[in-house]
Amino acid sequence: MIAEKWKQMSIAQQMGNMGSEFSRMVSLKRRGNPIYAENSFKRLMELLELTISQRKNKELLILKEVLEDLFFDENKYDVSTDSLRKYFINFALLISN
Numbered sequence: 001m002i003a004e005k006w007k008q009m010s011i012a013q014q015m016g017n018m019g020s021e022f023s024r025m026v027s028l029k030r031r032g033n034p035i036y037a038e039n040s041f042k043r044l045m046e047l048l049e050l051t052i053s054q055r056k057n058k059e060l061l062i063l064k065e066v067l068e069d070l071f072f073d074e075n076k077y078d079v080s081t082d083s084l085r086k087y088f089i090n091f092a093l094l095i096s097n
Contacts, residue, residue, distance in 0.1 A: 006050045012094040014051050018044055019088025025071070026081050041071050 006014065021044040028037035044067065052060045069077050070084065 003050055006047070007054055011051075011055065012091045014047070015088060015091035016095045018047050018051070019085070019092055021047060022067070022084060022088055026085075029071075041067075 009017070021040055025037050025040035025044060028034075028040055045064070048060065048064055048067070051057075052064070066077050066079050066084070069075065070079060070081065
């Protein structure tokens with residue numbers, strides 16, 4: 001059911017929704033709720049996988065690697081949560097216009 005609804009959304013809507021899940025994950029992780037943060041991360045990855053399967057976009061594959069790197073604290077890409085929030089907020093702004 002969710003996959004069908006997800007496919008009907010524009011890329012901006014999909015990315016905006018993923019941005020919300022990303023913010024939720026970061027907030028939960030910072031507040032010391034690792035189980036809920038992991039659940040949010042899994043949900044984010046599920047949504048991203050749905051988008052990747054539909055869009056076949058290299059940027060989305062890179063985003064997946066960066067998000068995994070950030071969540072698991074490897075930091076090999078040196079990307080901050082703030083930079084990813086800025087990335088996602090642009091999609092939310094597109095939706096609101």
